[in-house]
Amino acid sequence: MIKNTKNLQKKNILSLEDVSISYGTFEAVKNVFLNFKAGDITSLIGPSGCGKSTVLRALNRMNDLIPNCSLKGTVLFDGTNIYDKRVDPVEVRRRIGMVFQQPNPFPKSIYENIAFGARINGFTGDMDQLVESSLRKAAVWSECKDKLNDSGYSLSGGQQQRLCIARTIAIEPEIILMDEPCSALDPISTLKIEETMHELKKNYTIIIVTHNMQQALRVSDMTAFFNAIEYEDGDGGKVGYLAEFNSTKKIFNSPKEKTTQEYISGKFG
Amino acid sequence: MNSLYYQKKLSRNVGDKFFTFLSLFFALIAILPLIYVVTYIFIKGGAQINSDLFTLEPNPPGDDLDAGGINPALIGTLVITTIASIISIPVGVGGGIYLAEYSKGGPFSKFVRFGVNVLAGVPSIIAGVFIYALIVSTKILFGSMYSGLAGGMALSILMLPTVIKTTDEGLKLVPNELRYASLGIGASMYTTILKITLPTAFRSIATGIVLGIARAAGETAPLIFTALFSYYYITGFGDLFYEMGSLAVLIYNFALEPYDAQNKLAWAASFILVLSILIVNIFSRILAAFTEKTKRV
Numbered sequence: 001m002i003k004n005t006k007n008l009q010k011k012n013i014l015s016l017e018d019v020s021i022s023y024g025t026f027e028a029v030k031n032v033f034l035n036f037k038a039g040d041i042t043s044l045i046g047p048s049g050c051g052k053s054t055v056l057r058a059l060n061r062m063n064d065l066i067p068n069c070s071l072k073g074t075v076l077f078d079g080t081n082i083y084d085k086r087v088d089p090v091e092v093r094r095r096i097g098m099v100f101q102q103p104n105p106f107p108k109s110i111y112e113n114i115a116f117g118a119r120i121n122g123f124t125g126d127m128d129q130l131v132e133s134s135l136r137k138a139a140v141w142s143e144c145k146d147k148l149n150d151s152g153y154s155l156s157g158g159q160q161q162r163l164c165i166a167r168t169i170a171i172e173p174e175i176i177l178m179d180e181p182c183s184a185l186d187p188i189s190t191l192k193i194e195e196t197m198h199e200l201k202k203n204y205t206i207i208i209v210t211h212n213m214q215q216a217l218r219v220s221d222m223t224a225f226f227n228a229i230e231y232e233d234g235d236g237g238k239v240g241y242l243a244e245f246n247s248t249k250k251i252f253n254s255p256k257e258k259t260t261q262e263y264i265s266g267k268f269g
Numbered sequence: 270m271n272s273l274y275y276q277k278k279l280s281r282n283v284g285d286k287f288f289t290f291l292s293l294f295f296a297l298i299a300i301l302p303l304i305y306v307v308t309y310i311f312i313k314g315g316a317q318i319n320s321d322l323f324t325l326e327p328n329p330p331g332d333d334l335d336a337g338g339i340n341p342a343l344i345g346t347l348v349i350t351t352i353a354s355i356i357s358i359p360v361g362v363g364g365g366i367y368l369a370e371y372s373k374g375g376p377f378s379k380f381v382r383f384g385v386n387v388l389a390g391v392p393s394i395i396a397g398v399f400i401y402a403l404i405v406s407t408k409i410l411f412g413s414m415y416s417g418l419a420g421g422m423a424l425s426i427l428m429l430p431t432v433i434k435t436t437d438e439g440l441k442l443v444p445n446e447l448r449y450a451s452l453g454i455g456a457s458m459y460t461t462i463l464k465i466t467l468p469t470a471f472r473s474i475a476t477g478i479v480l481g482i483a484r485a486a487g488e489t490a491p492l493i494f495t496a497l498f499s500y501y502y503i504t505g506f507g508d509l510f511y512e513m514g515s516l517a518v519l520i521y522n523f524a525l526e527p528y529d530a531q532n533k534l535a536w537a538a539s540f541i542l543v544l545s546i547l548i549v550n551i552f553s554r555i556l557a558a559f560t561e562k563t564k565r566v
Contacts (some may be wrong), residue, residue, distance in 0.1 A: 093455045
């Protein structure tokens with residue numbers, strides 16, 4: 001009960017209001033209302049094709065890069081609709097960073113991987129220190145400290161992914177979006193990244209898409225369950241929607257919706 | 270039950286052997302012209318190589334038995350290809366960047382891609398005639414007619430499609446994840462292209478440029494209409510506005526002369542031209558291998 005009141009006091013950092021996203025004429029997800037609280041880890045779960053990754057990419061306008069993708073509704077960040085015509089998507093992405101499914105370090109040295117983002121964001125402080133602190137926060141410093149000048153590709157998959165997290169941290173965003181960050185990794189690397197996320201939670205708001213329900217349960221405070229239903233005209237196409245959004249505990253222990261119950265118990269998905 | 274051992278006489282094995290040898294045979298026939306041409310030129314031309322060749326002007330045919338050297342043509346080829354590169358590399362790389370990074374597959378980019386493909390198939394003589402009509406016959410370049418500059422422009426038209434295509438395709442090979450990574454940490458499109466995508470695609474773009482140069486350097490037809498030919502040394506910047514010799518046109522002119530001395534000069538020029546194109550091609554391979562290695566560290 002006490003925890004609940006604490007949750008209420010946290011401010012909404014990002015809100016989706018009646019958001020529908022389409023690729024061309026195909027509607028991927030519709031009528032989503034969702035509030036992300038500052039300092040929380042929120043996970044988005046659901047079966048394939050329910051639009052959870054689409055929603056995540058909409059949060060920092062990465063969908064702009066996909067041809068024909070359009071969004072209706074408002075995404076409020078810091079009191080501004082980030083889909084307002086006057087908004088510069090580059091600025092949005094500087095404040096809402098993203099970590100991708102596949103580790104994608106730049107073909108540069110480990111040091112440069114971190115320094116690149118900071119430099120283009122006009123960082124003027126001590127770069128060595130920033131590189132070290134970013135790598136420490138992403139829990140990959142001990143593995144990297146002796147080979148900062150080696151290529152980012154010389155690291156293992158899990159280390160690369162933590163390098164990518166460090167790279168995102170280095171630009172000091174307010175929110176970090178993670179699109180299935182562990183799906184290409186082995187269990188031990190996954191565990192390390194989850195530990196990293198717990199550390200990051202102190203300073204950042206994290207929104208993570210995951211296929212792994214155990215991961216959602218382990219790392220997140222809030223969970224949004226997305227599902228897909230067939231169109232009413234019944235031509236076989238599916239449209240995603242937000243089925244249930246609540247604290248992770250409630251979603252996993254006493255879900256309100258029957259589909260949520262079925263999904264988390266592995267009956268479909 | 271059939272034995273599991275390989276049986277030579279089985280019809281499928283006989284057929285297999287036959288077609289293997291057949292394809293090998295055709296492959297040999299296919300490279301035969303290359304080997305023959307290169308060997309012939311190396312033997313005929315290699316014998317004519319001496320230091321005078323690189324330093325002297327060619328003598329007008331029929332004057333005496335000594336043909337002189339090919340210095341003006343050698344320098345001319347270098348100058349004309351350099352001019353062609355200066356024009357076509359920025360335009361081509363810029364166009365390629367637009368196609369691969371900025372255009373969203375709309376009608377304009379489709380039109381440009383189609384145009385580039387057509388341009389790649391245009392016979393080189395058309396490029397020469399075009400520049401002749403545009404520059405030479407109008408005397409638009411400070412009153413000069415045939416000039417090295419016009420020759421460079423004609424060759425740049427031939428280089429352009431190669432450069433655009435290789436840039437476009439090289440950039441398309443860069444994984445999108447890399448672009449997303451850069452944009453996802455707040456880099457602008459411009460920074461992403463300049464610092465991430467272009468360096469990653471550098472290998473294929475550079476290879477394309479080098480191959481474009483190699484192709485342009487050996488072209489004759491466009492130069493006959495634009496740069497024409499000159500017997501005299503290139504001495505200064507002003508010579509750009511006058512007729513300029515080149516190896517390709519020198520071969521064309523002297524190979525048809527009835528005098529033996531000029532014919533020999535043409536062989537020597539052929540040797541140097543083929544050798545330098547070969548070297549440029551090998552260089553592009555080395556460049557490719559080298560950047561590949563550094564990328565995978």
